[in-house]
Structures are given as C-alpha cells and as structure tokens.
Amino acid sequence: MDQLLEKCTELLEDINFTAVRKWKESHSSGKAVAYFPVYAPTELIHAAGMLPVGLSGAGDRLDIQHADARFGSFICSIVKTTMEMGMTGHLQPFDAFLFSSICDSARNLCFVMKRNFPETYIDFIHLPQNPSSPASSHFLAEEYRRILGGLENLCGHKIEDGQIRDSISLYNRNRSLIREICLLRAREPHLIRAWESYLLVKAGNLLPVEEHIALLEDALTKLRARQSKKRDSIRVVVEGSFCEQPPLALLRLVEEAGCYVVADDFAIGQSWFESDVPTEGDPILALAESYNERSVYSSVRHDFRKPRWLALPEKVKATNADAVLFLIAKFCEPAYFDYVPFKQELERAGIPHLQVEFEEKLFTFDRIRMEVETFVESLVFD
C-alpha cells in the first residue's frame, strides 16, 4: 500500500508531467489533452486515442513570477499557477486544453491562455445550467459534437461511436471503483485515511484510465485486508474543495486533529456521475443526458430541481456524519457563495460546521490546526 501511495504522490506532485511525457514517447503520435476542473467528458478524449489529463494547479511547487502580471489581485491560486505553468513551459507536453463554464475566473483564463498560446488548440465547453429544460441535453450533445470535431482535427482521424461507447464502459468501471472507495471510507473510515483516498482517486487525473482501474482494484484489495485500529474521531463531510485542491498536509492535519473524513468533494469530476452512463444508443447523447440527469450536486452546476443546499444535509445523514467541514480555496467565488445557504440549511438541521480557508501555498497550518482541534473538542465534549 505504501508503495502505491508513494507512486501516486510522485505522480501528483510532478509539475513537469514526466508521466505524460513518457506516455507520449511510448505512443507514436500520441497526444495529451489537459482539462481544467471540475468536470470534462474524458471519454471523448480517450476515444480519440489521446491521454486526458486533469489539471490541478501547481500548489507550492512553483513560484508565481509571471502570472501575477496577467491575473492580478483577488483571483484564486489555481488560475494563477496554471497560467504560470503555461508561461514557464511546464504545460508543454499538452497538445490541447479544455475549459468549461464553472466560474468567471476560469472562463477568462481559457481565453487569456488562447492569446498567450496561439499555436495550441484551446476550447471552452459550455456545460449547461438549465437541466430542467428539455432542450438542454440536445444542446449539450451538439456542444460535445463540436468538441469532438476539434479533437478529430487534432488526432487526424474520425472518432467512431463504438470507440466512444468503449471509453464510456471503461470510465463507468473507473467511476464505480471510486464509488467503492468512497463507500468503504464512509463505512470503515479507520481503514483508509482521507489523504490516502485523495491520492488514489486523484492519480486518475494523470494515469491512463486502464492503469487507474488496475491501481484502484489493487488498492481496494489491499485496503480491505488492512488491519487498522479504530480511532477516536468525529465523522465529517468535507465540502467546498471541488476545484482548487487543499494541500495534502492540510488533509493530514484535519485527520490528526481528530476527524474521520467520511465524504468529500476533492477531484469530484472523477466520480461525477451517480450511476453508469448508458452504453447503448447514441453515446454522445448518453454523455450529455447523463450530465443533466446523473451528475452529483455541485457548486458549479445549477440544478434547481433539487437545490444543492438540500443535498448536503442528505449527504451528512447518508454518511452518518457528525459535522461538515468547509474547506474553501481563497477567492473561490462559487464556494464562497454556496457557503451561505449550505450553512443556513445545516443550522436548520442542527448539524455543526466549521469553515476553513486555504491557499495552494500555505506555509503554516498552526492556526487551522487549532481551529479544527477546538471544533472537534466542542463536539466531543458537547
């Protein structure tokens, strides 16, 4: 297990994307397509024979020297470090970039990157915000077909429906394994730490899906055989880290301070659907419909058929959690906004919560540690 985790850590910390470079070397004319969080239809990229890679900023591994001149104050770290990575050649292994309609900063980043890297194929996917319209899935299917056209241009051949269906099957398998890990963690949180599942799941941002499936299967076997002692911890749901990711050390800290993280939204894009995407019929329409009908609730997707602030307390109940921990990236506007109605509904349901703000570059966690410890104590001794 330790080896597995070490491999994942190495993969995720490497801002030179060595693994991607190697993949490209071993696949003649292989192309890599990077996508900005939160969700992207990776199936389409995979079906084209290309490697989809989920971006997640550079954390504290890169100094911002150029990007500040492009994106000034009040902008989250992931936008800046992504720009910095681009300006310092770190993103050079990528042949294309996809962005989507998650927030204003990320959207503008897409077009600023277009100007700064005019040779690269950069596209923006308008993921719909009105799932209750019967026209929405059809629109998204057309949007996916447009993106598919862009990808076909890049790989130089047509992408057949059969290939997309095969990719959907693989990603269904991948998502169901991630769900299994989540379930295991919710049921027996002493068997797997949050930072461990974070690493295992997030490795899928960089690995070919076939390899990630193997890795997760291996991990699940090992985890189930684990002999870990139960800890004296409260059970928390983490909310608010759907895009920019908290530093690993922060996750460790949360657990050391006495929390079992029984559910979270880290790398939520990788387990975006609550059930399998159908593999029958028009695969593009299946992906589009799934976005409207099978997505998890999210701060970057409007769906008033069931407001997300009702979904959070349900998640707390379903995972038998004691509290919610909001881990919010500094300047992440969607997370800031949702905090208010989330908080109101939690309070209505009598569920305690704590808000913690983080940046990719956090040098000292002392204050946060104290806050979490105090919070845990207040619950334990209540």
Place this chain on the structure above:
Amino acid sequence: MAEKTEYRSSVHQSQKDLMLAWYEKLDRAANTGDPPTVSMMISGNCVELLEGFGAVPLYPEVNALQLAIRHQSLEPILAAEELGYAADNCAYVKADIGCMLKGITPTGGKLPIPTLILCNFVGCNTYLKWFEHTAKLTGAPLYVIDIPFMRTDEPMKADVEYVVRQLKETVQKLEQLIGRKFDYDRFRQAVECSSRTEDLWSQIKHLSRSRPSPFDAYFDAITLMGPLYVYRAKPEGVAFFEAALAEMKAKRDAGQGVYEKERFRLVMEGPPPYPYFRTFRDMFAKWQACAVASTYSTVGGLWEFGFRHDPDRPFESVALHMIEQNVTNRNYLQRYEQIRRYVDEWGADGIIIHFVKSCRLFSAGQGDMRDYFTKQLGIPTLYIESDLEDPRYFSEAQTRTRIDAFFESLEHSKATAAAQHWT
C-alpha cells in the same frame, strides 16, 4: 484648474422622471400585486418578452448601483457579510441581499417580490448564485435561461435553437404564473420599439467620434443606461432616445464638447466605482479627458456595430441579442477586439482599465489585457483598482496620483509626437 462637468439637460431630467415612474410602478406592484414583475439581470436582458405580458422588469443591479451612488451601500453589504458572505464575494449581490434583509430600497418605496425570478445567465456565473439566493430568500419561483457563452466566432445554430426553446418555456411559465396568455403582437411591437431605440442609441454612440465629443461615453452613457434597460421596448423609450439624440446632435453641430477644450480622448474598460462616482469623474474632468467609448455601456447590449432586434424574427433576435450582442457574454478576446476598434475608429489616445474587485467577469485577466494593449499594440493604458459597490476599496489619493501621472505622461508623449511631426 479643476473642471467639473456633468451632462445636465432636459434629457437628464426626463431620465430621472422615467426612472422614478418605474420605481413607482414597482411600489404599486408591491402593494397591490399588479402589474406582474420579473426580476432579471441587465446583461443581454430580454425585456421585450415581458412586454408580451405587460410585466415590469426588476433589475437588482440597478438598485444596487443606485444605492452605491447615494453612498448607502455599506450598511447592506455589512448585513450580508454578517450572514456569512465573504469579503471577496461580489458586492452587488451582498448589497442586494442586505437590502432585502433590512428592507432598504433605493427610493424608500417598496420593492415587490417578483412574480418570477428570471435568471438570464448571460456570461456571469455569479448571476446564478445571486438569483438562487434571492429565490431561497423570497420563495419566488426561479427559472434560468442558460445562454451559451461565446466560445466560437459566431453563435452556433444549436445555441440559438436552445435559447429560443428556453424563451418559449419562459413564456409558458409566465402564462401559468400570471394567469394570462402571452400577447404575441405586443411582443412583436416591443421588438420593433427596441430596434428603433437601439438605432437611436447607436447613433448617439457614434456622435462621440466627433472632436470634441458632445458627451462622455462612460459617465454620461451611464445616465442613459437606466432608460435603455427599462424602457427600450416601449414607445416612451423611443421618445426619450429621440430627444437625447436631437439634443446631442445639436451640441455636436455647434461644436460643443464636454469640456471647453477636449484634451484627451479615452476608452474606458470596466464598471465605474459607483460609491465615488463624482470624485472619480472629477479626476478625469481635471484633465479635460473625455471617454469616447466604453465597454461597460455595452453590458445590456452592443448596438454600435450594427445589431438590431428584428420584428420579423422576434424570438431569434432576442436570442441573438442575449448570446452575442452584449459584452458580458462575449469572450475576453472579443472584448480586446471591441476595445481595439474603439481606439481606432473613435480616435482615442489611451485606455483606462478599471479593475473592480467584485467582478471577476470583468476583471479576471485584465493584467493580460493591459499587456496586449501596451506591449503588443503600443497604446497607452492605465490600470487602476477599486470596486463598483463597496466603498472600502477606493483609495482616493492613490487613484488620483496614478491618473495624474498617466495624463502627464500622455501629454508629454503627445507633445513629443507633435514636435516630431513638425521637424
């Protein structure tokens, strides 16, 4: 010489009257439930559709900016922060929510709970959150019109079809809520009115190509924006803009500018600092610097490049307006192009980029914008930071110093260029 100027005229007075009449209607709606009201965002709004129901638009952004201009925005902002909103959330939203909590309105009259909260999701993701929250707070029904962002040079056929479908769903929804059939003829007439208003507005905007410009296309344009959003689709709107055009044409023909001598011509990017609107304006007046074009005045619609609503294709043209013909839903590089055209075609000496902390839609990436204009195109550009609603982010001394320095250097380079011209 500190010159202070403001466009004061009969147009100014009738603008005030129109806006007051609008607030009175809203007050009546709050008291009696009639007329029906629909809240919407300014960006690419579809006010024409409302006319088909005789419904009145309610624009929370207009309320928020009115409040800020009257120096009343801080109290509601603080109330919203107490509720849990972050220091870095858009302050328009905070001011609006804070007002609801405290029962504050810009005129002191009442504001109704809208018959429908219609979120025209035109570019800004904050709109979604804002209207989700007001729906939660008021219990009013919410419908989102999802407008595909301009990610291609032209809107796709699927984009237009998708929006038309949603407009028709909105009509159905309103029929249920209001209990009246949609009056298609009235809708067509509204679209016809809009196309006439837009034509007049566009002519006004082209007047600022003259030297001197008869009006300031940032500060004065903002005065005209209220009627443009509320009355565009009504005969009153047409009449108002006819009068405005006539008045400004007369000024232009008489060679009258905003200042006795127009020294600098500018393109303004970004919303203004409403809490310090006068102070800010005076900083430019001091240098007799006139805005000849601005991106902010195209939030509600971009008409100076030729687009008009089309009564023969009412739904399609409303859809196109929402998708393509407003600065908010156009991508960042399209905004660069818009500014570049203003500089070239309106003959500007420089660009002012006003970064507002609240608004990532406008501001995220403005550093890159500055880089493009200064380094790639060699156009003098000033970058200043404050906020459009929150008075705590305006540093008067610093802003003044930077503006003064900019004009000093602009004057110097103009003088050098002139000298070179003569040698």
